[in-house]
Amino acid sequence: MKYYLFSLLLFLSISPVFSQEDTTRMDLNEVIIQENRIQVPFSKQSRNITVVDRMDIETTPARSLQEVLSFVPGVDVRQRGVTGVQADIGIRGGSFEQTLMLLNGIKLSDPQTGHHMMNIPVPMLEIDRVEVLKGPASRIFGQNAYAGAINVITKLSEERRLNLQGYAGDFGMKGISFAGSLPVGNYKQNLAISYDDSNGHWYNSDYQISNIFYEGGVDLNEKNAIRGMIAYTDRTFGANGFYTSAFPDQWESIQTTLGSLSHTLNSGGFSLNTRAYWRRNVDEFRLRRKEPEFFQNNHTTDVVAAETNGTFENSLGTTGFGLELREESIESSNLGDHERTLFGVFLEHLFQFGDKVDLRAGIYSTYYSEYDWKHFPGAELGFQANRNLRFYAGYGKSFRIPTYTDLYYIGPTNIGNADLQPEEAQNFEVGSKWNKGPFRAELVYFIRNTDNLIEWARVNEEDPWQPQNFNQVNFQGIETSFSYRVNPTGNTIQVKELMLSYNYIDANIEDGSSELETRYSLTALRHQFIAGVMVGLGKKIEWNTKMRQVERMAQDPYFVLDMRVDYNRIGRIGFFAEASNITNTEYIEAGFVEMPGRWFRAGFSLNLQ
Secondary structure, X not given: OHHHHHHXXXXXXXXXXXXXXXXXXXXXXXXXXXXXXXXXXXXXXXXXXXXXXXXXXXXXXXXXXXHHHOOOOOXXXXXXXXXXXXXXXXXXXXXXXXXXXXXXXXXXXXXXXXXXXXXXXXXXHHEEEEEEEEOOOHHHHOOOOOOEEEEEEEOOOOOOEEEEEEEEEOOOEEEEEEEEEOOEOOEEEEEEEEEXXXXXXXXXXXXXXXXXXXXXXXEOOOOEEEEEXXXXXXXXXXXXXXXXXXXXXXXXXXXXXXXXXXXXXXXXXXXXXXXXXXXXXXXXXXXXXXXXXXXXXXXXXXXXXXXXXXXXXXXXXXXXXXXXEEXXXXXXXXOEEEEEEEEEEEEEEEEEEOOOEEEEEEEEEEEEOOOEEEEEEEEEEEEEOOOOEEEEEEEEEEEEOOOHHHHHOEOOOEXXXXXXXXXXXXXXXXXXXXXXXXXXXXXXXXXXXXXXXXXXXXXXXXXXXXXXXXXXXXXXXXXXEEEEEOOOOXXXXXXXXXXXXXXXXXXXXXXXXXXXXXXXXXXOEEEEEEEEEEEEEOOOEEEEEEEEEEEEOOOOOEEEEEEEEEEOOOOOEEEEEEEEOOOOXXXXXXXXXXXXXXXXXXXXXXXXX
Protein backbone atom coordinates (compact mmCIF):
# COMPACT_ATOMS: atom_id res chain seq x y z
CA MET A 1 0.00 0.00 0.00
CA LYS A 2 2.75 2.47 0.90
CA TYR A 3 4.45 1.94 -2.47
CA TYR A 4 1.17 2.66 -4.29
CA LEU A 5 0.66 5.86 -2.29
CA PHE A 6 4.09 7.13 -3.27
CA SER A 7 3.48 6.19 -6.91
CA LEU A 8 0.15 8.02 -6.91
CA LEU A 9 1.88 11.32 -6.20
CA LEU A 10 4.32 10.67 -9.02
CA PHE A 11 1.41 10.00 -11.36
CA LEU A 12 -0.10 13.36 -10.48
CA SER A 13 2.99 15.00 -11.92
CA ILE A 14 1.71 14.42 -15.44
CA SER A 15 -1.75 15.81 -14.69
CA PRO A 16 -2.94 19.07 -16.27
CA VAL A 17 -1.87 22.07 -14.19
CA PHE A 18 -2.52 25.79 -13.93
CA SER A 19 -0.21 28.77 -13.53
CA GLN A 20 0.99 29.76 -10.07
CA GLU A 21 3.72 31.84 -8.47
CA ASP A 22 5.91 30.64 -5.61
CA THR A 23 5.64 33.39 -3.02
CA THR A 24 7.87 31.57 -0.51
CA ARG A 25 11.10 32.44 -2.33
CA MET A 26 13.35 35.19 -1.07
CA ASP A 27 16.43 36.99 -2.37
CA LEU A 28 19.11 35.94 0.12
CA ASN A 29 21.31 38.88 -0.80
CA GLU A 30 18.64 41.18 0.64
CA VAL A 31 17.99 39.17 3.82
CA ILE A 32 19.08 40.98 6.99
CA ILE A 33 20.72 38.49 9.34
CA GLN A 34 18.91 38.78 12.68
CA GLU A 35 21.69 39.37 15.19
CA ASN A 36 20.92 41.18 18.42
CA ARG A 37 22.77 44.41 17.63
CA ILE A 38 24.45 45.33 14.33
CA GLN A 39 22.47 43.68 11.56
CA VAL A 40 24.19 43.17 8.21
CA PRO A 41 22.70 41.91 4.92
CA PHE A 42 23.52 38.32 4.03
CA SER A 43 25.59 39.43 1.03
CA LYS A 44 27.83 41.62 3.23
CA GLN A 45 28.47 39.08 5.98
CA SER A 46 32.08 38.10 6.61
CA ARG A 47 31.03 34.80 8.17
CA ASN A 48 29.91 31.39 6.92
CA ILE A 49 26.13 31.63 7.35
CA THR A 50 23.45 29.38 5.89
CA VAL A 51 19.87 30.62 5.62
CA VAL A 52 17.19 27.94 5.50
CA ASP A 53 14.19 29.74 4.06
CA ARG A 54 10.51 28.84 4.03
CA MET A 55 10.72 27.01 0.71
CA ASP A 56 13.55 24.82 2.04
CA ILE A 57 11.47 23.95 5.09
CA GLU A 58 8.43 23.09 2.99
CA THR A 59 10.14 20.99 0.31
CA THR A 60 12.83 19.12 2.26
CA PRO A 61 11.91 15.48 2.97
CA ALA A 62 11.55 16.12 6.71
CA ARG A 63 8.84 16.32 9.36
CA SER A 64 10.92 18.16 11.97
CA LEU A 65 13.41 21.01 12.17
CA GLN A 66 16.05 18.51 13.23
CA GLU A 67 15.65 16.62 9.96
CA VAL A 68 15.79 19.86 7.95
CA LEU A 69 19.05 20.85 9.65
CA SER A 70 20.62 17.51 8.75
CA PHE A 71 20.91 18.82 5.17
CA VAL A 72 22.76 22.02 6.17
CA PRO A 73 26.49 21.82 5.33
CA GLY A 74 28.72 21.64 8.39
CA VAL A 75 25.88 20.82 10.78
CA ASP A 76 26.03 17.44 12.54
CA VAL A 77 22.54 16.23 13.50
CA ARG A 78 22.43 13.15 15.71
CA GLN A 79 18.85 12.01 16.01
CA ARG A 80 17.48 9.49 18.45
CA GLY A 81 14.65 8.01 16.40
CA VAL A 82 12.41 9.33 13.66
CA THR A 83 11.31 12.99 13.32
CA GLY A 84 13.98 14.06 15.82
CA VAL A 85 11.98 13.48 18.98
CA GLN A 86 15.33 14.19 20.58
CA ALA A 87 18.42 15.27 18.67
CA ASP A 88 21.85 16.74 19.35
CA ILE A 89 23.13 19.47 17.02
CA GLY A 90 26.83 20.13 16.50
CA ILE A 91 28.61 22.64 14.27
CA ARG A 92 32.21 22.43 13.00
CA GLY A 93 33.00 19.37 15.09
CA GLY A 94 31.58 20.88 18.27
CA SER A 95 29.31 18.95 20.59
CA PHE A 96 25.63 19.68 21.19
CA GLU A 97 26.65 21.57 24.36
CA GLN A 98 28.71 23.93 22.19
CA THR A 99 25.86 25.02 19.93
CA LEU A 100 23.51 27.82 20.94
CA MET A 101 19.86 27.59 19.86
CA LEU A 102 17.82 30.77 19.70
CA LEU A 103 14.23 31.67 18.94
CA ASN A 104 13.92 35.20 17.56
CA GLY A 105 17.21 35.99 19.31
CA ILE A 106 16.12 34.50 22.65
CA LYS A 107 18.56 31.93 24.03
CA LEU A 108 17.08 28.47 24.55
CA SER A 109 20.05 26.84 26.31
CA ASP A 110 19.18 24.82 29.41
CA PRO A 111 21.50 24.68 32.46
CA GLN A 112 20.63 21.01 33.02
CA THR A 113 21.81 19.61 29.67
CA GLY A 114 22.21 20.46 26.00
CA HIS A 115 20.08 17.41 25.14
CA HIS A 116 17.09 19.75 25.58
CA MET A 117 18.32 22.30 23.03
CA MET A 118 15.83 21.20 20.35
CA ASN A 119 12.77 21.43 22.61
CA ILE A 120 11.65 24.32 20.43
CA PRO A 121 7.96 25.08 21.06
CA VAL A 122 7.21 26.22 17.51
CA PRO A 123 5.35 24.12 14.93
CA MET A 124 7.14 23.85 11.59
CA LEU A 125 4.33 25.73 9.85
CA GLU A 126 5.15 28.85 11.85
CA ILE A 127 8.91 29.03 11.14
CA ASP A 128 9.75 31.71 8.58
CA ARG A 129 13.44 30.85 8.27
CA VAL A 130 16.45 29.53 10.16
CA GLU A 131 19.86 31.22 10.23
CA VAL A 132 22.84 28.95 10.92
CA LEU A 133 26.00 30.81 11.94
CA LYS A 134 29.09 28.59 11.83
CA GLY A 135 32.05 29.39 14.01
CA PRO A 136 32.40 31.30 17.29
CA ALA A 137 29.44 33.53 18.09
CA SER A 138 30.16 34.40 21.73
CA ARG A 139 30.90 38.02 20.81
CA ILE A 140 27.44 38.25 19.23
CA PHE A 141 25.23 36.03 21.41
CA GLY A 142 27.28 35.27 24.53
CA GLN A 143 28.36 31.99 26.12
CA ASN A 144 27.28 28.62 24.68
CA ALA A 145 27.68 30.01 21.14
CA TYR A 146 30.97 28.14 21.26
CA ALA A 147 31.16 26.51 17.83
CA GLY A 148 28.11 28.15 16.26
CA ALA A 149 24.55 29.38 16.72
CA ILE A 150 21.18 28.58 15.15
CA ASN A 151 18.47 31.24 15.21
CA VAL A 152 14.89 30.13 14.48
CA ILE A 153 12.88 33.09 13.23
CA THR A 154 9.13 33.58 13.10
CA LYS A 155 7.34 36.44 11.38
CA LEU A 156 4.19 38.29 12.35
CA SER A 157 1.85 38.43 9.38
CA GLU A 158 -0.02 41.56 8.32
CA GLU A 159 -2.58 39.50 6.39
CA ARG A 160 -5.15 36.96 7.45
CA ARG A 161 -4.13 33.41 6.69
CA LEU A 162 -4.91 29.85 7.65
CA ASN A 163 -2.62 26.86 7.09
CA LEU A 164 -3.51 23.28 7.94
CA GLN A 165 -1.33 20.25 7.38
CA GLY A 166 -1.72 16.57 8.21
CA TYR A 167 0.26 13.42 7.48
CA ALA A 168 0.54 9.72 8.27
CA GLY A 169 3.16 7.08 7.64
CA ASP A 170 4.99 3.99 8.77
CA PHE A 171 5.40 3.08 12.45
CA GLY A 172 1.88 4.34 13.16
CA MET A 173 3.15 7.86 12.54
CA LYS A 174 0.64 10.67 12.24
CA GLY A 175 0.51 14.39 12.82
CA ILE A 176 -1.53 17.52 12.29
CA SER A 177 -0.51 21.19 12.37
CA PHE A 178 -2.41 24.45 12.32
CA ALA A 179 -1.07 27.98 11.85
CA GLY A 180 -3.09 31.14 11.45
CA SER A 181 -2.82 34.91 11.51
CA LEU A 182 -5.61 37.27 12.51
CA PRO A 183 -4.52 40.92 12.58
CA VAL A 184 -6.94 43.25 14.33
CA GLY A 185 -6.34 46.85 13.38
CA ASN A 186 -2.74 47.65 14.24
CA TYR A 187 -2.35 44.50 16.34
CA LYS A 188 -0.79 41.51 14.60
CA GLN A 189 -1.06 38.01 16.03
CA ASN A 190 -0.14 34.46 15.06
CA LEU A 191 -1.24 31.18 16.59
CA ALA A 192 0.20 27.76 15.76
CA ILE A 193 -0.58 24.30 17.19
CA SER A 194 0.81 20.89 16.27
CA TYR A 195 0.57 17.29 17.44
CA ASP A 196 2.70 14.31 16.33
CA ASP A 197 2.86 10.75 17.55
CA SER A 198 4.14 7.32 16.54
CA ASN A 199 4.32 3.75 17.80
CA GLY A 200 8.06 3.91 17.19
CA HIS A 201 10.37 2.19 14.73
CA TRP A 202 11.65 -0.36 17.25
CA TYR A 203 10.96 -1.52 20.80
CA ASN A 204 10.11 1.29 23.25
CA SER A 205 10.56 4.15 20.78
CA ASP A 206 7.01 5.52 20.71
CA TYR A 207 6.49 9.26 21.16
CA GLN A 208 3.92 12.03 21.48
CA ILE A 209 4.85 15.66 20.77
CA SER A 210 2.57 18.67 21.26
CA ASN A 211 3.38 22.33 20.53
CA ILE A 212 1.44 25.53 21.00
CA PHE A 213 2.84 28.93 20.01
CA TYR A 214 1.29 32.39 20.22
CA GLU A 215 2.91 35.64 19.17
CA GLY A 216 1.52 39.14 19.07
CA GLY A 217 2.78 42.63 18.37
CA VAL A 218 1.67 46.20 17.92
CA ASP A 219 3.31 49.27 16.45
CA LEU A 220 2.59 52.02 18.98
CA ASN A 221 3.79 54.69 16.56
CA GLU A 222 6.46 55.12 13.90
CA LYS A 223 9.25 54.67 16.45
CA ASN A 224 7.97 52.25 19.08
CA ALA A 225 6.77 48.67 18.88
CA ILE A 226 5.93 45.93 21.39
CA ARG A 227 6.13 42.20 20.75
CA GLY A 228 5.20 39.31 23.00
CA MET A 229 5.42 35.55 22.75
CA ILE A 230 4.28 32.54 24.78
CA ALA A 231 4.89 28.92 23.83
CA TYR A 232 4.71 25.41 25.26
CA THR A 233 5.90 21.98 24.15
CA ASP A 234 5.30 18.53 25.63
CA ARG A 235 7.51 15.61 24.52
CA THR A 236 6.93 12.15 25.96
CA PHE A 237 8.82 9.20 24.50
CA GLY A 238 10.24 5.76 24.97
CA ALA A 239 14.00 6.25 25.19
CA ASN A 240 15.41 2.85 24.23
CA GLY A 241 19.11 3.35 23.55
CA PHE A 242 19.05 7.12 24.14
CA TYR A 243 21.66 7.20 26.91
CA THR A 244 22.68 3.57 27.50
CA SER A 245 22.10 0.17 25.92
CA ALA A 246 21.90 -1.54 29.33
CA PHE A 247 18.31 -0.44 30.00
CA PRO A 248 16.01 -0.78 26.93
CA ASP A 249 12.95 0.41 28.89
CA GLN A 250 14.16 3.99 29.45
CA TRP A 251 11.42 6.60 29.29
CA GLU A 252 11.34 10.39 29.41
CA SER A 253 8.76 13.17 29.53
CA ILE A 254 9.76 16.82 29.02
CA GLN A 255 7.67 20.00 29.16
CA THR A 256 9.14 23.35 28.11
CA THR A 257 7.46 26.72 28.61
CA LEU A 258 8.74 29.98 27.13
CA GLY A 259 7.45 33.51 27.51
CA SER A 260 8.92 36.84 26.40
CA LEU A 261 8.05 40.53 26.07
CA SER A 262 10.09 43.06 24.12
CA HIS A 263 10.04 46.76 23.21
CA THR A 264 11.79 48.21 20.16
CA LEU A 265 12.68 51.85 19.59
CA ASN A 266 13.86 53.07 16.17
CA SER A 267 14.69 56.73 15.86
CA GLY A 268 16.79 57.82 12.93
CA GLY A 269 20.25 56.36 13.36
CA PHE A 270 19.51 55.01 16.84
CA SER A 271 17.78 51.74 17.73
CA LEU A 272 17.17 50.01 21.05
CA ASN A 273 15.57 46.65 21.80
CA THR A 274 14.77 45.70 25.39
CA ARG A 275 13.29 42.36 26.33
CA ALA A 276 12.69 40.01 29.22
CA TYR A 277 12.03 36.29 28.99
CA TRP A 278 11.46 33.22 31.12
CA ARG A 279 12.05 29.59 30.20
CA ARG A 280 11.11 26.58 32.31
CA ASN A 281 12.00 22.97 31.54
CA VAL A 282 10.52 20.05 33.48
CA ASP A 283 12.17 16.68 32.85
CA GLU A 284 11.14 13.30 34.22
CA PHE A 285 13.40 10.35 33.36
CA ARG A 286 13.05 6.67 34.26
CA LEU A 287 15.47 3.82 33.63
CA ARG A 288 12.52 1.40 33.68
CA ARG A 289 9.41 2.88 32.14
CA LYS A 290 6.88 1.08 34.34
CA GLU A 291 9.03 1.01 37.48
CA PRO A 292 9.75 4.61 38.52
CA GLU A 293 10.81 3.39 41.95
CA PHE A 294 13.81 1.57 40.37
CA PHE A 295 15.57 4.73 39.18
CA GLN A 296 13.90 8.05 38.47
CA ASN A 297 15.19 11.59 37.97
CA ASN A 298 13.06 14.73 38.21
CA HIS A 299 14.59 18.02 37.11
CA THR A 300 13.06 21.51 36.92
CA THR A 301 15.15 24.33 35.51
CA ASP A 302 14.24 28.00 35.30
CA VAL A 303 15.97 30.71 33.31
CA VAL A 304 14.97 34.34 33.86
CA ALA A 305 16.75 36.96 31.78
CA ALA A 306 16.62 40.59 30.71
CA GLU A 307 18.51 42.13 27.81
CA THR A 308 18.91 45.48 26.15
CA ASN A 309 20.68 45.81 22.79
CA GLY A 310 21.14 48.87 20.63
CA THR A 311 22.99 50.53 17.78
CA PHE A 312 23.76 54.08 16.76
CA GLU A 313 25.30 55.46 13.60
CA ASN A 314 28.15 57.94 13.80
CA SER A 315 30.92 59.41 11.68
CA LEU A 316 33.09 56.31 12.23
CA GLY A 317 30.43 53.80 11.22
CA THR A 318 27.91 51.87 13.34
CA THR A 319 28.35 51.06 17.02
CA GLY A 320 26.50 48.26 18.78
CA PHE A 321 26.11 47.80 22.52
CA GLY A 322 24.23 45.57 24.89
CA LEU A 323 23.65 44.40 28.44
CA GLU A 324 22.23 41.13 29.73
CA LEU A 325 21.36 39.71 33.14
CA ARG A 326 20.56 36.01 33.40
CA GLU A 327 19.59 33.87 36.39
CA GLU A 328 19.69 30.07 36.04
CA SER A 329 18.40 27.63 38.67
CA ILE A 330 17.65 23.93 39.00
CA GLU A 331 15.76 21.73 41.43
CA SER A 332 16.68 18.12 40.85
CA SER A 333 16.31 14.79 42.61
CA ASN A 334 19.66 13.73 41.14
CA LEU A 335 21.69 16.88 40.52
CA GLY A 336 20.63 18.76 43.63
CA ASP A 337 19.47 22.38 43.90
CA HIS A 338 21.71 25.04 42.40
CA GLU A 339 21.59 28.53 40.97
CA ARG A 340 23.99 30.84 39.18
CA THR A 341 23.99 34.37 37.83
CA LEU A 342 25.44 35.79 34.64
CA PHE A 343 25.96 39.46 33.80
CA GLY A 344 27.21 40.42 30.35
CA VAL A 345 28.28 43.53 28.44
CA PHE A 346 28.51 43.74 24.62
CA LEU A 347 30.35 46.35 22.58
CA GLU A 348 31.16 46.24 18.86
CA HIS A 349 31.73 48.55 15.91
CA LEU A 350 31.43 48.28 12.15
CA PHE A 351 34.00 50.28 10.18
CA GLN A 352 33.62 50.89 6.45
CA PHE A 353 36.78 51.73 4.48
CA GLY A 354 35.62 52.88 1.08
CA ASP A 355 33.39 50.61 -1.00
CA LYS A 356 35.44 47.44 -0.72
CA VAL A 357 36.75 46.93 2.81
CA ASP A 358 34.86 46.61 6.09
CA LEU A 359 35.92 45.63 9.59
CA ARG A 360 33.61 44.52 12.37
CA ALA A 361 35.20 44.10 15.80
CA GLY A 362 34.00 43.87 19.36
CA ILE A 363 34.08 42.17 22.71
CA TYR A 364 31.67 40.43 25.06
CA SER A 365 32.61 40.57 28.74
CA THR A 366 30.68 38.53 31.24
CA TYR A 367 30.69 37.88 34.95
CA TYR A 368 29.78 34.42 36.22
CA SER A 369 28.92 33.96 39.88
CA GLU A 370 31.07 30.79 39.84
CA TYR A 371 33.90 31.75 37.46
CA ASP A 372 34.42 35.51 37.80
CA TRP A 373 34.94 37.72 34.70
CA LYS A 374 35.61 36.30 31.23
CA HIS A 375 36.19 38.20 27.99
CA PHE A 376 35.48 37.15 24.39
CA PRO A 377 36.94 39.42 21.71
CA GLY A 378 36.33 38.87 18.01
CA ALA A 379 36.63 40.50 14.62
CA GLU A 380 35.79 39.94 10.94
CA LEU A 381 37.49 41.61 8.00
CA GLY A 382 35.78 41.64 4.60
CA PHE A 383 37.00 42.58 1.14
CA GLN A 384 34.50 42.95 -1.72
CA ALA A 385 36.69 42.20 -4.72
CA ASN A 386 33.88 42.87 -7.17
CA ARG A 387 30.12 42.65 -7.36
CA ASN A 388 30.13 38.86 -7.18
CA LEU A 389 33.23 37.92 -5.16
CA ARG A 390 33.93 38.52 -1.46
CA PHE A 391 36.91 37.44 0.67
CA TYR A 392 36.91 37.44 4.46
CA ALA A 393 38.86 36.47 7.55
CA GLY A 394 37.86 36.25 11.18
CA TYR A 395 38.98 35.62 14.73
CA GLY A 396 36.94 34.86 17.82
CA LYS A 397 37.32 33.55 21.34
CA SER A 398 34.64 31.24 22.70
CA PHE A 399 33.80 29.86 26.14
CA ARG A 400 31.38 27.41 27.76
CA ILE A 401 30.69 26.63 31.40
CA PRO A 402 29.73 23.07 32.39
CA THR A 403 26.06 22.11 32.64
CA TYR A 404 24.68 20.74 35.88
CA THR A 405 24.64 17.27 34.32
CA ASP A 406 28.35 17.62 33.51
CA LEU A 407 29.02 18.54 37.12
CA TYR A 408 26.72 16.54 39.34
CA TYR A 409 24.96 13.63 37.58
CA ILE A 410 25.00 10.23 39.33
CA GLY A 411 23.69 7.14 37.53
CA PRO A 412 24.53 3.53 36.74
CA THR A 413 26.33 4.34 33.49
CA ASN A 414 27.10 8.09 33.75
CA ILE A 415 28.83 10.02 36.54
CA GLY A 416 29.42 13.79 36.63
CA ASN A 417 32.61 15.57 37.57
CA ALA A 418 32.33 18.46 40.03
CA ASP A 419 35.96 19.47 39.36
CA LEU A 420 35.37 20.40 35.71
CA GLN A 421 36.70 23.72 34.49
CA PRO A 422 35.08 25.82 31.74
CA GLU A 423 36.25 25.15 28.19
CA GLU A 424 37.77 27.88 26.01
CA ALA A 425 38.82 28.13 22.38
CA GLN A 426 40.65 30.38 19.96
CA ASN A 427 39.03 30.37 16.50
CA PHE A 428 40.40 31.49 13.14
CA GLU A 429 38.90 31.30 9.65
CA VAL A 430 39.46 32.54 6.11
CA GLY A 431 36.94 32.21 3.32
CA SER A 432 35.50 33.43 0.07
CA LYS A 433 31.97 33.79 -1.32
CA TRP A 434 30.88 33.97 -4.93
CA ASN A 435 27.37 34.99 -5.99
CA LYS A 436 26.23 35.47 -9.56
CA GLY A 437 22.61 35.26 -10.59
CA PRO A 438 21.22 31.89 -9.53
CA PHE A 439 24.68 30.55 -8.58
CA ARG A 440 26.25 30.66 -5.14
CA ALA A 441 29.51 29.11 -3.89
CA GLU A 442 31.63 29.32 -0.73
CA LEU A 443 35.00 28.00 0.44
CA VAL A 444 36.16 28.26 4.08
CA TYR A 445 39.12 27.01 6.10
CA PHE A 446 38.90 27.16 9.90
CA ILE A 447 40.98 26.33 12.97
CA ARG A 448 39.76 25.94 16.55
CA ASN A 449 42.36 25.48 19.30
CA THR A 450 40.66 24.33 22.49
CA ASP A 451 41.81 24.31 26.11
CA ASN A 452 39.95 22.37 28.81
CA LEU A 453 37.57 20.76 26.30
CA ILE A 454 34.73 19.11 28.24
CA GLU A 455 34.07 15.62 26.89
CA TRP A 456 32.49 12.45 28.30
CA ALA A 457 35.00 9.61 28.16
CA ARG A 458 35.83 6.17 29.55
CA VAL A 459 38.68 3.68 29.41
CA ASN A 460 36.57 0.66 28.40
CA GLU A 461 32.96 -0.52 28.16
CA GLU A 462 32.89 -1.68 31.80
CA ASP A 463 33.56 1.83 33.10
CA PRO A 464 30.88 4.54 33.42
CA TRP A 465 31.04 7.61 31.20
CA GLN A 466 32.46 10.66 32.99
CA PRO A 467 33.26 14.15 31.67
CA GLN A 468 36.87 15.27 31.72
CA ASN A 469 38.85 18.31 30.65
CA PHE A 470 41.12 17.69 27.66
CA ASN A 471 43.94 20.17 26.99
CA GLN A 472 45.15 21.28 23.58
CA VAL A 473 42.48 19.76 21.39
CA ASN A 474 42.87 21.19 17.91
CA PHE A 475 40.17 21.17 15.23
CA GLN A 476 40.67 22.25 11.65
CA GLY A 477 38.47 21.86 8.64
CA ILE A 478 37.43 22.84 5.15
CA GLU A 479 33.88 23.79 4.16
CA THR A 480 32.79 23.95 0.54
CA SER A 481 29.35 24.48 -0.94
CA PHE A 482 27.70 25.22 -4.27
CA SER A 483 24.06 25.98 -4.99
CA TYR A 484 21.85 26.93 -7.90
CA ARG A 485 18.28 28.17 -7.58
CA VAL A 486 15.96 29.73 -10.13
CA ASN A 487 12.38 30.90 -10.11
CA PRO A 488 9.85 28.48 -11.63
CA THR A 489 9.03 28.92 -15.29
CA GLY A 490 6.33 26.29 -15.61
CA ASN A 491 8.32 24.30 -18.16
CA THR A 492 7.51 20.62 -18.49
CA ILE A 493 10.79 19.72 -16.75
CA GLN A 494 12.90 22.30 -14.94
CA VAL A 495 15.79 21.99 -12.47
CA LYS A 496 14.66 24.52 -9.86
CA GLU A 497 17.38 23.91 -7.32
CA LEU A 498 20.72 22.12 -7.12
CA MET A 499 23.12 21.98 -4.19
CA LEU A 500 26.40 20.25 -3.40
CA SER A 501 28.60 20.51 -0.33
CA TYR A 502 31.61 18.78 1.18
CA ASN A 503 32.98 19.35 4.68
CA TYR A 504 36.11 17.88 6.22
CA ILE A 505 37.16 18.09 9.90
CA ASP A 506 40.26 16.80 11.66
CA ALA A 507 40.71 16.73 15.45
CA ASN A 508 43.84 15.98 17.47
CA ILE A 509 44.38 15.62 21.22
CA GLU A 510 47.83 16.86 22.23
CA ASP A 511 47.84 15.83 25.91
CA GLY A 512 48.28 12.06 25.45
CA SER A 513 44.71 11.05 26.32
CA SER A 514 43.78 9.76 22.87
CA GLU A 515 43.43 6.16 24.09
CA LEU A 516 40.20 7.04 25.91
CA GLU A 517 36.88 6.29 24.26
CA THR A 518 35.00 9.56 23.80
CA ARG A 519 31.29 10.14 23.35
CA TYR A 520 30.58 13.43 21.56
CA SER A 521 33.13 16.03 20.42
CA LEU A 522 35.90 13.63 19.51
CA THR A 523 33.53 11.47 17.47
CA ALA A 524 32.52 14.45 15.36
CA LEU A 525 32.07 14.62 11.61
CA ARG A 526 35.19 13.85 9.60
CA HIS A 527 33.65 13.74 6.13
CA GLN A 528 30.23 15.08 5.18
CA PHE A 529 28.93 15.14 1.63
CA ILE A 530 25.43 16.51 0.92
CA ALA A 531 23.73 16.78 -2.44
CA GLY A 532 20.24 17.73 -3.50
CA VAL A 533 18.24 18.44 -6.60
CA MET A 534 14.69 19.71 -6.93
CA VAL A 535 12.97 19.25 -10.26
CA GLY A 536 9.77 20.96 -11.32
CA LEU A 537 7.42 18.88 -13.45
CA GLY A 538 4.93 21.22 -15.02
CA LYS A 539 3.64 24.03 -12.84
CA LYS A 540 2.45 22.11 -9.80
CA ILE A 541 4.84 19.23 -9.21
CA GLU A 542 8.12 19.47 -7.28
CA TRP A 543 10.35 16.44 -6.80
CA ASN A 544 13.12 16.99 -4.23
CA THR A 545 15.91 14.43 -3.80
CA LYS A 546 18.40 14.72 -0.94
CA MET A 547 21.36 12.51 -0.13
CA ARG A 548 23.99 12.41 2.61
CA GLN A 549 27.31 10.57 2.91
CA VAL A 550 28.50 10.88 6.51
CA GLU A 551 31.60 9.61 8.27
CA ARG A 552 32.28 10.42 11.90
CA MET A 553 35.61 9.95 13.62
CA ALA A 554 36.12 6.33 14.74
CA GLN A 555 32.76 5.29 13.23
CA ASP A 556 31.71 3.59 10.02
CA PRO A 557 30.50 5.82 7.16
CA TYR A 558 26.94 5.61 5.87
CA PHE A 559 24.88 6.87 2.93
CA VAL A 560 21.22 7.94 3.15
CA LEU A 561 18.90 8.90 0.29
CA ASP A 562 15.57 10.73 0.86
CA MET A 563 12.90 12.00 -1.54
CA ARG A 564 9.80 14.16 -1.40
CA VAL A 565 7.17 14.94 -4.03
CA ASP A 566 4.82 17.94 -3.66
CA TYR A 567 1.69 18.52 -5.70
CA ASN A 568 0.26 22.05 -5.68
CA ARG A 569 2.36 23.03 -2.66
CA ILE A 570 1.50 26.71 -2.72
CA GLY A 571 -2.04 26.23 -3.96
CA ARG A 572 -5.16 26.06 -1.84
CA ILE A 573 -5.07 22.28 -1.46
CA GLY A 574 -1.81 20.37 -1.83
CA PHE A 575 -0.50 16.87 -1.30
CA PHE A 576 2.94 15.45 -0.57
CA ALA A 577 4.69 12.12 -0.13
CA GLU A 578 8.10 11.38 1.34
CA ALA A 579 10.42 8.39 1.35
CA SER A 580 13.26 8.28 3.89
CA ASN A 581 16.36 6.11 3.83
CA ILE A 582 15.48 4.70 0.43
CA THR A 583 18.82 2.90 0.46
CA ASN A 584 17.68 0.97 3.58
CA THR A 585 20.98 1.81 5.29
CA GLU A 586 21.78 0.51 8.76
CA TYR A 587 23.24 3.34 10.84
CA ILE A 588 23.34 5.04 14.25
CA GLU A 589 23.46 8.80 14.71
CA ALA A 590 23.29 9.19 18.50
CA GLY A 591 23.46 7.04 21.58
CA PHE A 592 22.68 3.42 20.83
CA VAL A 593 19.59 4.01 18.70
CA GLU A 594 19.50 2.06 15.45
CA MET A 595 17.86 4.36 12.94
CA PRO A 596 14.98 2.94 10.86
CA GLY A 597 15.39 1.43 7.43
CA ARG A 598 13.28 2.48 4.45
CA TRP A 599 10.06 4.21 5.49
CA PHE A 600 7.29 6.37 3.99
CA ARG A 601 4.83 9.09 4.90
CA ALA A 602 2.33 11.22 3.00
CA GLY A 603 -0.04 14.04 3.74
CA PHE A 604 -2.00 17.11 2.67
CA SER A 605 -1.92 20.88 3.11
CA LEU A 606 -4.66 23.50 3.09
CA ASN A 607 -3.74 27.15 2.55
CA LEU A 608 -6.33 29.91 2.86
CA GLN A 609 -5.93 33.68 2.77
